[in-house]
Amino acid sequence: MNRKPNSRLADLFALAGWSKGELARLVNRQAAALGHPQLATDTSRVRRWIELGETPRDPVPEVLATLFTERLGRVVTIEDLGLRRPGEAGRRKAATVAAGLPWDSRRTAAVLTEFTGMDLMLNRRGMVGAGAALAAGSALSDALWDWLRTSPGPAPGANTDISGLDRYEAAPVGSEEIDALERAVEIFRAWDAQRGGGLQRKAVVGQLNEVGGMLAYHHPPQVQRRLWGVAANLAVLAGWMSHDVGMEPTAQKYFIIAVHAAREGGDRPRAGEALSRAARQMVHLGRPNEAVDLMQLAKSGLGEEALPRTRAMLWTVEAWAQAAMGRGQAMRRTLGEAEELFVSDRGDVPPPSWMQMFDEADLHGMQALAYRTLAEHEPAAARTAQQHAQQALELRGQGRTRSLIFDHLSLASACFLGDDPEQADKYARLALNSIGDTSSHRTWDRLREMYRLTGAYTGHRQIDTLREEIEQALPAAPRDAGGGGTVKTVDPGLVRPV
16 A cells, blocks of 8 residues: 555645545546445545545546546546556656656556546637646656657556556557548648637547557557557647647647657657647746757657758757847847758758748748747847748648748737837738637737737727727736736737636
């Protein structure tokens, strides 16, 4: 018996506000509904789970996860509760206890299936996964540093007993099924770029849940690696869509799942790109120092197979984080390296599917964002931001509505910072005219950032009119998504209660 208290369960129990007797009755009721009427939990058992660290027998861990998910309105997994399945590895190293990382391949498949199942349940019941706290970037990088640079062990299903894994209709799949899954990922990715993450997020999570079930089945190594690749791509999309609609802790969990899935599939560059998404999330939430920690981890684990264009993309993310910290010299150096890497890519090796949207327009778009961010510290950087934003707009292809909105907002913000309110008004209106065509909350966050800059031009008739139109268009400010509140300080008149 483990005589140490289960601190994770204790913390969530305190948040839920139940008494031990209430939780015991709820467990019995839920278990009976699931076909286990013989289960008889009482107050003393709940106390032993919390204070003595006892692990209850199945199906209690799953029942507890369901109850806490419903109570707290966010995904709570068995892992979050600090409850290990029978036969799992024992205590984890002290450096990884806080984040529960890393997972082995078997655990990755189980976490993937369990987390997506809980997420879908929240969607069905109209709840929002925004009640948890984000793990610090430094905690994630510390936990994953050595693990990410080592080779994975056997894939789940290879000489392992899968009977204890949660899975949904696990069955063997072949190349044709994986081809279809990979095509579905491309469709989801295009939808996200065009309309934002809100409309198709549940479909992506559902598909990822199905893939989790497939991973629990024994497949030949080549098929299993491709399945891990599909899982990584879907997890990144689920995370990015969740971030796009403000579900920040949920997004971070998907990015971590993606890192694990990519590593299991032997795709280190994909794992690095997944970490870069988590870093971009941190910058968006005003935590650039943690983004830098994540980018150092992403770059260290790339391996030699990463293409120059992939490296260029990662470097631009790090540059944005440096700009947010006011490190102009470091940002310029990093962006210079990104440009050199981008032009050095001869294109003789086809980029992976997940890199095909990072083109020259995206390179300029990220440079514009970095310089626009730096202009908050160094006003002279606004001119360079305008130049890159203009180039991004000229190069943007069809089907990238959200990126066009970001380009217009970067350009408008740079014009405000560069003391050119007439041009700023022009591009702000272009963004405002199309911002309602997407379901992206991030575009509204960026609009709020730009609105803040208009405060320096109150009394300017044209800008006063723009401010009024923005105030009418903006939705209610989102609830705190576990990332420390709103991204930037905004005019109090824009923060309307929800």
